[in-house]
Amino acid sequence: MSFGTLIDFIEFYLKYNTESSYHYLSNNLYAVKNIRNTAAHSSSLLNDIVGSKEKFNNTQLVTEYVYKKIPNKTSAKRKLNNLRIYDMTVIYIIYERLMPKGRTKMERKKEIYKFLVRARKENNLYIKQNQINSIYAFFCKIIL
Secondary structure (H helix, E strand, O other), rough: OOOHHHHHHHHHHHHHOOOOOOHOOOOOOOHHHHHHHHHHHOOOOOOOOOEEEEEOOOHHHHHHHHHHHHHHHHHHHHOOOOOHHHHHHHHHHHHHOOOOHHHHHHHHHHHHHHHHHOOOHHHHHHOOOOHHHHHHHHHHHOOO
């Protein structure tokens, strides 16, 4: 089954099960699909992470989650206007909501933390890149 077919199936299910606790998936799976397609076609997830602003509507799920973690709404909104940052944020939020608490989730959190530490190892290479540092800080606030 292709990922697009899976999304169609979930949309179909949610259409007829309006009481479902998974209704938040409806408008957010396309962000997951964007990241999946990027990774599947050997593109870099960091392409377009700095700069380009998109015109699209952030979902309530994302804005509420991010605004709880980042009190500066202007800064958070500016970050979420970048489609790549938005998509990566959606994936994390969906993971947080779908993955049951337990050892596996704890291990994935450790991996994410290790990645964030590793990303700062050679920070002398990009210490003067304010946009990259700002994006890193955004994800640290979201994740940690």
